[in-house]
Amino acid sequence: MNLTSIIINILAIGCLFLSFNKDKQKTKKAIKIAVKTFLKILPTILLIVALVGLLIGFVPHAVILKFMGNQSGIVGIFVSALLGAILYIPSIVAFPLAASFLKAGATVTAVATFITTLTMIGFVTLPLEIKELGKRIAVLRNGISFLLAVLIGIIIGAIL
Amino acid sequence: MKTNLKAHQKKPTLKSWLFLTAGVIFTVVLLIIFPDRQPAVIKSSGQIFWEMLWILPAVMLLIGLFAVWVPKEVIVKLMGTASGIRGIGLSLLLGSLPTGPLYVAFPMAAALIKKGARTSNIVIFLSAWACIKIPQEMVELQFLGARFMALRLGLTIIFVIIMGVSIEKIMEAKVTQKGKK
The missing domain is CATH 1.10.287 (Helix Hairpins)
Known part of the structure; x- marks a missing residue:
């Protein structure tokens, strides 16, 4: 505690x-x-x-390092962003998962990007969002969020 | 609307119990086949479970209290008329209250559009609802530390505001284009 x-x-x-x-x-x-x-x-x-x-x-250390670690570069960031966008995990539960990614050798950028797309973007809820708000707002919001999440991840990675 | 929301809640619960059962069977089988991995798996699982046990009941309690004391109608009423910096601030603040999952916010946002709320405020409200929840920040603080949490929160707020304003501009541009045709 x-x-x-x-x-x-x-x-x-x-x-x-x-x-x-x-x-x-x-x-x-x-x-x-x-x-x-x-x-x-x-x-x-x-x-x-x-x-x-x-x-x-x-999961071998090398696998996480390859996809979310230092050697993964831009590809790693996009893998993390995509993973976060598609998965449907309540954010409260996602933080422990993210913390263990970090422990296992993922970069701060990858983890921050993952959490941000996970919370901001809902692939599963997108149909509902389109139904309630219209296609244009829903697609714009999710699309721009994806790019912003990557940007947020890169900035956090650069600072921390 | 109420029955609709309930239907949305029931299905995922059953599905997630099925997922859990499959996950537990998978884990147990793996641990039987590879007994040498047992200590590492049990240790890290136990650690995460213990940490969550300390924090989640309090978070749930806060969610329940907010749901009761700040009903959805109040949020819609407050946001419907606000504009400018006050509107942006209110959208951020009301969106971040711990009042439920994202799919609850969509019908509210639709109601806000009908009330004539600005597109920028609706996008900011939805995004804040999705990713700047107060209990969520607490859990992030617990697991990822103060610097990570504060930095991500600050950046998210800035970018969400920029996104809201940009989407409003894009939508307005489309509308005027259509008008000219």
């Missing part, structure tokens, strides 16, 4: 007390939503836990 998780837990418990003081009914509903959201995300969490184990235990 580290400082970040202590602060977040204190914040959550503080908000819960505040909410409970103001409106018990609403707070009950909030806890219900929290439990439901948690149950919905739980299988994905457990899957990522297994995946991280497999990644560290089985």
Whole structure:
């Protein structure tokens, strides 16, 4: 347990007390939503836990280095960006995965690009986005986001 | 709209349980075939699980509290009329509230278009909703560190604003082109 998780837990418990003081009914509903959201995300969490184990235990260091490491260059950035755009992982669960990529030798650029496309771009939700907002806005938003994600990754990689 | 959203939520849950079952079977089989890898796999899986266990309940609680205290209608009402720097700020802020997955935001954005909200604000709102969520930043802080998180957050905010304004310009250019024809 580290400082970040202590602060977040204190914040959550503080908000819960505040909410409970103001409106018990609403707070009950909030806890219900929290439990439901948690149950919905739980299988994905457990899957990522297994995946991280497999990644560290089985995928050779050289493979990650080749696709997301220092030697991968521009290709590595695009592989990471594409991976993030296609995969549909809740972002909260994606950060541990990203951290283990880093540990396994991926560059900061690759990891930052991966997270940014993962969150900003939804291949799976694109049909819904087109339906609700029209083709032009949806395609423009996802397309420009892809390029920006690569740019963000490169800048972060250059600074860190 | 409510039944529609529910239908969207139910299917992925069943699918993700199936994925999990397949993943667990796959992992167990692999570990039986390669027993020498067991310590490394179990150690890293356990570590990640432990870290998530400490942070996720709090994050979920915050999501639940925000969903109850800041209902969608309030967000649509606040954003519908805002413009300029205030509009950009509000879109960023309201988008970053921890109020659910991206597909919840699409119908809201559609409602905002009907209300006459600016295209730039809608794009900024959607993008903020997708990638600048408050609980998400906390988890990023936990796993990737303060510098990484702050830098990515800052860059994302800047680029999202630029993207929103650009898409609005592109859309306006198309509209005037059509008008001339």
